[in-house]
Amino acid sequence: MRRKSRPIRIGTVTIGGEYPIVVQSMTKTDTRDVSDTVNQILELEDAGCEVIRVAVPDIEAARSISEIKKRIHIPLVADIHFDPRLAVESILHGADKIRLNPSNISDQEWIRKIARLAKEREVPIRVGANLGSFRNRPNNVVEALVNTALSEVKVLNDVGFDNIVISIKTSDVLTTIQANERIASMTDYPIHLGVTEAGPLEESLIKSSAGIGYLLMKGIGDTIRYSISDVPVKEVEAGFTLLKSLHLRESGLTIVSCPTCGRCEIDLFSLIKRVKADFGRVKVPVKVAIMGCVVNGPGEAQDADIGLAGGRKMGVIFKKGKVIKTVSEDKLYEEFKIELQKIIAEKEKF
Ligand code: SF4
DSSP states (O other): OOOOOOOEEETTEEESTTSOOEEEEEOOSOTTOHHHHHHHHHHHHHHTOOEEEEEOOSHHHHHHHHHHHHHOOSOEEEEOOSOHHHHHHHHHTTOSEEEOOGGGOOOHHHHHHHHHHHHHTTOOEEEEEOGGGOSSOOSSHHHHHHHHHHHHHHHHHHTTOOOEEEEEOOSOHHHHHHHHHHHHTTOOSOEEEOOTTOOSHHHHHHHHHHHHHHHHHTTOOSEEOOOOSSOTHHHHHHHHHHHHHTTSOOOSEEEEEOOOOTTOOSOHHHHHHHHHHHHTTOOSOEEEEEESOTTTHHHHTTTSSEEEEEOSSEEEEEETTEEEEEEEHHHHHHHHHHHHHHHHHHHHTO
16 A cells, blocks of 8 residues: 655646656756757656756756746756755746755755745755765664654754655665665655666666665655666656556556567567657557567467567467457568557547
8 A cells, every 4th residue: 555645746746645656857968058958858758757857066057947947848856965055046946846955054044045935936845865975884874864864854844844855765775675664654755766876777777676666566655766877768768667567657658578489480679679669659558569479479468459479471460369460571560550550549539
């Protein structure tokens, strides 16, 4: 069962409560380069990204937010470290959420000022902890992470602010799991999940899915981000693939495909690439099976809306496991594509 968290609004998107688990990413551009940043965000929007974070290293970056916001369609989070002026400027320039650890700001007056402004403009603040929060490695890392996150919450609560999202991330999967389980039982603030610095694509997919997936199955987590040393679109694709696998979101293309074996007589990997290229950005939920042979294909993939299975110089097209057509190999993909387009058009009517 999902943990009960309080709903928090980030611009047009609400996280927590009964709201769907939201997929986020972060730009990898220089935020001061408005055009580059907008292009990357639009690409991420196209992939389904629902909230975007940008780094705000200086005042110029904070001031770029208003121009960026005019050209994008999803809420924007300003990522701030240390300098309170950047938080204030980011909020004034339209940031929908701030990521900031108030304990890094020594002047109470600045903390009050940020909290006051954020409250006025209904801008939530994400606080949290990671291993970078400590000068020396603590003996009990989990306890230290949880205590640090709670102390960040307290700094804001003490100035009357409670529009808060919590995030505890480390690059270690088990530590991340344990710390999030602990904090989830101690507060009702929404939790942003991720395994941080999770590495290049292959490593991150495994580490992040293990960490985030475990916590989601325990009902913990209201928004997620895959951290991947690669183009950010992959973070969004991975996020949705995980949510779909756990039946937490229903959207877009799901591919069921076999690993192939000695029975496969078609170029299955190329077919998968073509399906992804042609239908990877479909919004309605559609499950497609691409199977190497008819021996196991249609039967194994009977919950797919549509599928194809290869044979010797031919293939079959099936719907919900029932074969509807037998086609020669050279026409297989085109015939399949027409049938899939019909299914998508039908689903889009509703
Ligand atoms: S579907 Fe056919 S080709 Fe694919 S792995 Fe199974 S037996 Fe092999």
